[in-house]
Amino acid sequence: MIGFNREKRNFPPFITLRPIGILHTPFRIPKGMPIQPRGARGALGKVEVFPEYAEGLKDIEGFSHLLLLYHFDRSRLPSLFAKAFLDNEIHGIFATRAPQRPNPIGISVVRLDSVIDNILEVRDMDMLDGTPLLDVKPYVPAFDSPCSGDIRIGWLTKAIPETEFTYSDERFYCDT
């Protein structure tokens, strides 16, 4: 299709990332954890950026919200399917936000309260305590919301009103 494939592109088979910090949250075990920031509204936490990356935080205090990218490090082994929290059906993993993805990267939008050296004080944290941080990006509505088209959310249409009141169990996590 479309003129090239992974062989022609000399596609790198692996990409190696390195944690740049740790997320400190109130959620020590998967059970009872919120399943998205909306269910964790107000949950206070800290983003500890390792000192060797702290200079990269310059000017971040001007942003009210951040996108955090992190490693679902205690997720079960990857699967192509997930029985989601929000209904009892099995969906393709890419049609869900479940953590046991082929590349177990999570994203959350959190609210930035303050910056003290290499520590960001934030709220709306919905991750397990101790989660490895991969990236911090400023949240910018003009970049991070759709720029065209009406929004449809498929199987989640019925489920979404439940999100704020639905909490995790251990289904996606290794024994902790």
Place this chain on the structure above:
Amino acid sequence: MIGFNREKRNFPPFITLRPIGILHTPFRIPKGMPIQPRGARGALGKVEVFPEYAEGLKDIEGFSHLLLLYHFDRSRLPSLFAKAFLDNEIHGIFATRAPQRPNPIGISVVRLDSVIDNILEVRDMDMLDGTPLLDVKPYVPAFDSPCSGDIRIGWLTKAIPETEFTYSDERFYCDT
């Protein structure tokens, strides 16, 4: 701080990811590329998910928009600072969306037109052609927009009206 550090947590020093597909876009070289989907409104492209991951796309056709996570594979070596496209100031890398990040992962919200086997036909694509795909997630406003607080966008406040009319140059990319 807060009770543990990376030693106590037995923090993994590396995380290894594997591309799950390729992004096909109209942008063969960094020069002239849009800098965000908003500048690429309507730009047609295809997400080729490698066949071994195609089952994970079940039910994705119900979603109008997707979050694509991808590897900035032709970005320059990581830096803690960036002189952004949208002003002439130097900012901490985590206060920008520049690609030469310690972990060079990009995120874009794109619009899904159709699904044909392992190919997603999409628009609003703002990546370089041939970019390695890491993850596909359904875009869900209740998950992906801030759940509390007014939004401030720091140094981008002045620059954002320019986004649609600003195009990339080579500053962040290796020679291509």
